[in-house]
Amino acid sequence: EEWSERGAAVSAKQETDAAGHTQTRLVKKGVKDFNFGRTLGEGSYSTVLAATDRQTLKEYAIKVLDKRHIIKEKKVKYVNIERDTLNRLTEHPGIVRLYYTFQDERSLYFVLDLASGGELLGVLKKMGSFDVECTRFYGAEILDSVAYLHSRGIIHRDLKPENVLLDRDMHVKITDFGTAKILADPRRSASGNSGAPGDPIDGAETDRAVSFVGTAEYVSPELLRDKNACKASDLWAFGCIVYQLLAGRPPFKAANEYLTFQKILALEYTFPDGFPEVARDLVERLLVLEPANRLPVEHIRNHRFFEGVQWGKGLWRQKAPRLK
Ligand code: ADE
Secondary structure, three states: OOOOOOOOOOOOEEOOOOOOOEEEEEEEOHHHHHEEEEEEEEOOEEEEEEEEEEOOOEEEEEEEEEEHHHHHHHHHHHHHHHHHHHHHOOOOOOOOOOOEEOOOOOEEEEEEEEEOOHHHHHHHHHHOOOOOOHHHHHHHHHHHHHHHHHOOOEEEEOOOOOOOOEEEOEEEEEEEOOOOOOOOOOOOOOOOOOOOOOOOHHHHHHHHHHHOOOOHHHHHHHHHOOOOOOOHHHHHHHHHHHHHHHHHOOOOOOOOOHHHHHHHHHHOOOOOOOOOOHHHHHHHHHHOOHHHHHHHHHHOOOOOHHHOOOHHHHHHHHHOOOOO
C-alpha cells in the first residue's frame, strides 16, 4: 500500500469500565484532534501550520502533505524517508520530533515539535552576522544534534541555516529529513550490508544516490565528484555554517549553481578581514576536500574554538546567549 502507517504514534486513553477496572485504549490522533492556526512555512509539496491539541492545549507544527501532488511528482519515497528517519530520532532536544502521523483522503499529516523562533537563517539575516560567543553556542548545538543523528545511523545531507530552526527559548531544532540517508543498522547486519533485498529504505537510496544534490552552497565536494555522501559530508556543511555565522555569508557563493560547484571543487574561498583566528583554524580543518581528512566530531568538540562549552545536557539547559 502506498501510505503505510509503520511506526505511527498513538496516544493511550485510560477508561474505567463498569466493573471498575482501568482499561487502556490506544487512540490514533486525527485531524479533528487539533485546532489549526497560522501558516509557518510552505514548501513545494507541503505546508507547515501551527496547531494546538484540543485536549492538552500543547502546541505543535503540523506538516500537511498533498497526496495527489506527491504521487504525481514521484516523491512518495522521500516522504517515507522523512517519516522513517524522524521515527528513529527520538529524544534529542536538537531534533524536531515527530509525535503523530495520520492522513485523510487528501493529505498526510506529520505532527512535529513547534519551533516558534523560526529559521536560524532569518535570525542571522536580521543580525548580519554573529559574534564568537553566539557562533560558539549555535555551532555547539548544531554539532551536538548532528553527532546524535550520526549515532542513530542517519546522514542529513541538506544541513543549512534554513533547516536549523529555533524554539521559543532560542535553542536549535534541526528539521527537514526528506533528503536524509538512513545507513544500514550495524546491529542488524554485522557485515555492514543493508537489510533485506527490496528494503524500502535501501531502494530509495539507490535511486537517490544519482539524483540528489542538496543546496548548492553547502554541498560537499565528494557529492559533486562521486555522487556519494557520508557522515563527513554533514561536517562539510557544518564548516560552511560556522563560516557563515561569523562572516554573514556562506564561503562558496557564485552567480549560479554551476559556478558555485566549481568553487567548491577547487576549494576556492577566502576569509574576510577580522575573521577570528581560532574559528579560521576550525573551518580550515572542516572544509577539506577529502572527507576522510575532515576533523571528526570528537576532535571538533575538543577544538579550541569550542573551549568552555558544556557538551551534553548542560548545553541544552543553558540560557541561549543574547544575539549580538
Ligand atoms: N517551519 C517548518 N517546520 C517548522 C516547525 N517545526 N516549527 C516552526 N516552523 C516550521
